[in-house]
Amino acid sequence: xxxxxxxxxxxxxxxxxxVAVNTGWLFTDRFLRMGVGLxxxxxxxxxxxxxxxxxxxxxxxxxxxxxxxxTLGLDNIVVREIVRDSSHKDEILGTTFFLRxxxxxxxxxxxxxxxxxxxxxxxxxYWVVSVLSAGVIFQAFDTIDLQFQAQVxxxxxxIAKNIAFIIITFVKIILIQIxxxxxxxxxxxxxxxxxxxxxxxxxxxxxxYSLLAWRWSxxxxxxxxxxSWALMLSGLSIMIYMRIDQIMLGQTSxxxxxxxxxxxxxISELWYFIPTAICSSVFPTIIEAKEISESLYYQRxxxxxxxxxxxxxxxxxxxxxxxxxxxxxxxxxEYIAASSILAIHIWASLFVFVGVATSPWFITEGLTxxxxxxxxxxxxxxxxxxxxxxxxxxGNGAAIATVISYACAAFVANFFNKKTRKMFFIQxxxxxxxx
Numbered sequence: 193x194x195x196x197x198x199x200x201x202x203x204x205x206x207x208x209x210x211v212a213v214n215t216g217w218l219f220t221d222r223f224l225r226m227g228v229g230l231x232x233x234x235x236x237x238x239x240x241x242x243x244x245x246x247x248x249x250x251x252x253x254x255x256x257x258x259x260x261x262x263t264l265g266l267d268n269i270v271v272r273e274i275v276r277d278s279s280h281k282d283e284i285l286g287t288t289f290f291l292r293x294x295x296x297x298x299x300x301x302x303x304x305x306x307x308x309x310x311x312x313x314x315x316x317x318y319w320v321v322s323v324l325s326a327g328v329i330f331q332a333f334d335t336i337d338l339q340f341q342a343q344v345x346x347x348x349x350x351i352a353k354n355i356a357f358i359i360i361t362f363v364k365i366i367l368i369q370i371x372x373x374x375x376x377x378x379x380x381x382x383x384x385x386x387x388x389x390x391x392x393x394x395x396x397x398x399x400x401y402s403l404l405a406w407r408w409s410x411x412x413x414x415x416x417x418x419x420s421w422a423l424m425l426s427g428l429s430i431m432i433y434m435r436i437d438q439i440m441l442g443q444t445s446x447x448x449x450x451x452x453x454x455x456x457x458x459i460s461e462l463w464y465f466i467p468t469a470i471c472s473s474v475f476p477t478i479i480e481a482k483e484i485s486e487s488l489y490y491q492r493x494x495x496x497x498x499x500x501x502x503x504x505x506x507x508x509x510x511x512x513x514x515x516x517x518x519x520x521x522x523x524x525x526e527y528i529a530a531s532s533i534l535a536i537h538i539w540a541s542l543f544v545f546v547g548v549a550t551s552p553w554f555i556t557e558g559l560t561x562x563x564x565x566x567x568x569x570x571x572x573x574x575x576x577x578x579x580x581x582x583x584x585x586x587g588n589g590a591a592i593a594t595v596i597s598y599a600c601a602a603f604v605a606n607f608f609n610k611k612t613r614k615m616f617f618i619q620x621x622x623x624x625x626x627x
Contacts, residue, residue: 224357225354226462229357230522232361233458236368237451237454237458237527238523241451242447242526243448245451245454246446246449246451247316247317247442247447248320248374250439250450251307251317251321251378252324254303255303256434257432257436258299258306258431259431260427260430260431261295261424261428262298262331262332263292263295263331263334263424263427264417264420265421265423265424265425266288266291266423268475269423270285270288270335270338271341271342278342282405282406284412284416285339286405286406286407286409287408287409288416289335289406290408291413291417292332292334293329296328296329296332297329300325300328303321303322303325304321304322307321320374320375323378323381323382324378327384327386328385330386330389333393334389334392336395336396342476346472348392348396351395352392352395355387355391356388356390357388360380360383360384360387363380363383364377364380367380422561422563423563423564428571429564429568429570429601430570430571430601433570433571433573433574433598434594436571436575436578437578437591438454438457440575440582441582441586445582449587452527452529452530452533453533455519455522455523455527455530456519456530459511459518459519459538460534460538466503467544467549470496470499471548471549475552478493478556482556489556493552493553493618494618494621497546497549497550497618497622498622498625500546500622504542505542507541508538508542511534511538512535515531515538519534529587530587532588533587533590536592537595540595543599543603544602546602546603546622547598547601550615553615562611565605566601567601569600569601569605570598570601571601573593573596573601574594574597577593580593581593603619603623604616606619
């Protein structure tokens with residue numbers, strides 16, 4: 193009588209334990225970066241000052257905006273394919289690697305052409321963008337991480353990336369001590385990407401795998417791109433409504449305004465690793481739950497959403513009231529205007545958390561094209577709102593635009609399509625913590 197329940201329990205419990213361990217590694221990674229990274233990041237911000245710090249973040253946002261052309265929206269699709277059929281993993285991984293490697297060079301070309309048009313004659317910005325964009329080529333090696341994600345073994349990625357991170361952290365401190373120029377800080381970002389790629393390759397080999405076994409398949413490439421193009425455009429839309437504010441601030445209000453805004457978002461976006469870490473670990477179990485039963489599948493999604501809402505509110509409320517103390521204490525009096533930006537921008541985390549938590553559902557249900565639609569709505573809303581609000585309210589206007597556009601993309605847009613309306617009501621209940 194109870195055999196089916198016992199079978200499910202036996203099947204899921206070991207996997208849930210594996211998920212817990214994997215999530216623990218991801219949290220360790222982010223806590224290390226939060227602690228050490230924030231400390232050194234603040235030190236760099238103080239050293240560079242609002243003007244140069246703003247220019248550096250403008251360039252970073254500019255490259256990030258184009259990153260989907262290199263990653264190609266393949267991540268979750270590749271993980272899903274490996275989970276479903278691991279016997280073809282070398283073909284899947286090899287094809288993904290070469291697609292991303294080529295995509296990295298496409299990004300560099302797009303970045304150089306675009307920045308030459310937007311900031312003609314600004315050689316410093318041109319060179320910072322050049323160096324930062326070159327680092328994206330090394331992200332092709334993040335294909336290795338997709339194998340580790342499929343096996344729920346992110347610790348190998350964490351180890352590789354954090355060794356590179358710690359080395360570069362010491363290098364940044366040395367650069368501050370020797371009064372290095374802004375371009376030197378761009379070069380260390382490139383070096384960190386290279387070291388991370390080497391670390392991933394070494395760990396992959398130590399686990400008994402070989403990069404030489406990877407193989408290219410045109411048929412597989414076409415199949416992957418047919419499904420991922422919508423996710424790539426979705427990723428581009430996400431980057432538009434996550435980074436266009438800094439680019440528009442830089443173009444209309446100057447690099448100092450970007451510096452202030454970046455100081456606020458450095459604190460606000462610090463927490464965005466939480467939903468990503470949890471969802472990347474939970475994703476394989478959601479796929480399995482779907483195959484076991486529909487009720488278990490939606491139960492897990494509801495639990496995930498409720499957890500995301502609770503965590504985001506627990507972060508946003510205290511950060512709102514402590515914004516001035518945090519900004520001045522960390523960045524100094526020069527950045528005090530960033531405190532009001534932080535008090536507004538922190539509430540975007542509510543919709544970021546909810547949006548990330550619905551990603552496994554969109555992938556599992558094969559609704560990636562609808563995911564594109566909702567992110568396009570968010571991107572358009574953000575551009576229009578930034579256009580209206582930045583000239584009058586500068587950084588505060590950009591923060592308001594961000595919160596509203598995130599809400600549109602992650603939540604409101606789901607109401608306007610019958611295929612996603614079910615998810616809208618699940619999210620609505622989660623926002624009010626209703627079972």
